[in-house]
Amino acid sequence: MTLWRIRATVADRPGFLSVLTASLALRGVNILTVQVHTTEAGAVDDFLVDAPAELTAADLVAAVERGRGRNCWVARSEAQGLADQPTRALGLASRLVRDPDALGATLRTLLSADSVTWRPHPGQDGPGHGAGTMRLPDPDGGSFEVLRSAPTFTPAEYARAQALVDLAGAVARQAADRVTLVLPDGAELAVRPAAPDDLPALRAMQERCSQRTLHRRYPAGSAPGTARLRRLVAPARGVTLLAVTGGSDGLSEQVVAVANLVAEGAVAEVGLLVEDGWQRRGVGGALLRRLVAHATRAGYAALLAHVPADNVGMLRILDRLYRPGSVDRDENLLTMTVPLTQRRAEPVPADKTPAVAQV
Numbered sequence: 001m002t003l004w005r006i007r008a009t010v011a012d013r014p015g016f017l018s019v020l021t022a023s024l025a026l027r028g029v030n031i032l033t034v035q036v037h038t039t040e041a042g043a044v045d046d047f048l049v050d051a052p053a054e055l056t057a058a059d060l061v062a063a064v065e066r067g068r069g070r071n072c073w074v075a076r077s078e079a080q081g082l083a084d085q086p087t088r089a090l091g092l093a094s095r096l097v098r099d100p101d102a103l104g105a106t107l108r109t110l111l112s113a114d115s116v117t118w119r120p121h122p123g124q125d126g127p128g129h130g131a132g133t134m135r136l137p138d139p140d141g142g143s144f145e146v147l148r149s150a151p152t153f154t155p156a157e158y159a160r161a162q163a164l165v166d167l168a169g170a171v172a173r174q175a176a177d178r179v180t181l182v183l184p185d186g187a188e189l190a191v192r193p194a195a196p197d198d199l200p201a202l203r204a205m206q207e208r209c210s211q212r213t214l215h216r217r218y219p220a221g222s223a224p225g226t227a228r229l230r231r232l233v234a235p236a237r238g239v240t241l242l243a244v245t246g247g248s249d250g251l252s253e254q255v256v257a258v259a260n261l262v263a264e265g266a267v268a269e270v271g272l273l274v275e276d277g278w279q280r281r282g283v284g285g286a287l288l289r290r291l292v293a294h295a296t297r298a299g300y301a302a303l304l305a306h307v308p309a310d311n312v313g314m315l316r317i318l319d320r321l322y323r324p325g326s327v328d329r330d331e332n333l334l335t336m337t338v339p340l341t342q343r344r345a346e347p348v349p350a351d352k353t354p355a356v357a358q359v
Helices: 016-026 057-066 085-098 100-111 155-176 196-208 211-217 226-233 283-298 312-321
Strands: 002-010 030-039 042-051 070-076 115-119 133-137 143-147 179-182 188-193 238-245 254-264 267-274 302-308 326-330 333-339 356-358
Touching: 002 016, 002 057, 016 030, 016 042, 016 057, 030 155, 057 070, 085 100, 085 155, 100 115, 100 143, 100 155, 133 155, 188 283, 196 226, 196 238, 196 254, 211 267, 211 302, 238 283, 254 283, 267 283, 283 302, 283 312, 302 312, 312 333
Parallel strands: 179 356, 267 302
Antiparallel strands: 002 042, 002 070, 030 042, 115 143, 133 143, 179 188, 188 238, 238 254, 254 267, 302 333, 326 333
């Protein structure tokens, strides 16, 4: 017996798949796995089969066509093809978590592609797929071009590939956001993305902050409760970074600053809270720079910051580093807009952030 992969299009109507499988069964072909890809042209059925050794590729094509299949593609397979597609995709995702730089090789394996090339532009035709070409937008800019001579790409394959690209980008951004921050006075802080488990440490930090500090971060009201704080820790779109001091095991860490980037549409709002004892030491500026880099990579058009007029430190940081394009005043509250269009024209590689950052 010999393993083969067969892909064919059948009419997406009741009974047509059974006609095709019956035609294969008459030739002694045992179907091991089957996937159905819905397309505009019909249902594309992808089989892994075990066929008698004397059958050739031409014999299998003839059996498919007798079963009302069309656009048939047949190729020899190997034992690893016995793993179903969800298991295979999860294994490749696990590989990317360990090594996001292996994205090109992972896409080649997932799609059995002839080549995968990263382009610094989105491509003339934009994202999508054709008969033998797939264009995947890179969340950090540019695009991946995937070529395969046969079989034709399907929407399901495109969705799986884009999910892997998004996963690799998320892992790379997480790694880029983990650094050791060395302050001018020699103190060191670890900077990392926030996680839901950090909620108790964040509440403890808020309790240590003075009312003046809390008001400067939350000028519209009191410090957020648990529900709102949970949304800030893991925003649907954006990132929350923490500056922590203490043990590397995470058990004795103490959060001393938190920076939020929460996006809505093409604009992202930033917020910064630094514990009183760590203010005026460069922590806020360092965190804000990382938020701007994140927003630039993600392609947001502008940042918004709502700052009380007496928050001199935040105003100085914004003015010195980014020179806001516009400032609107509502009594004591300033709304500052930082355009990112010009910054987005400059490359901001997510995988080249130093592990140790000097302020």
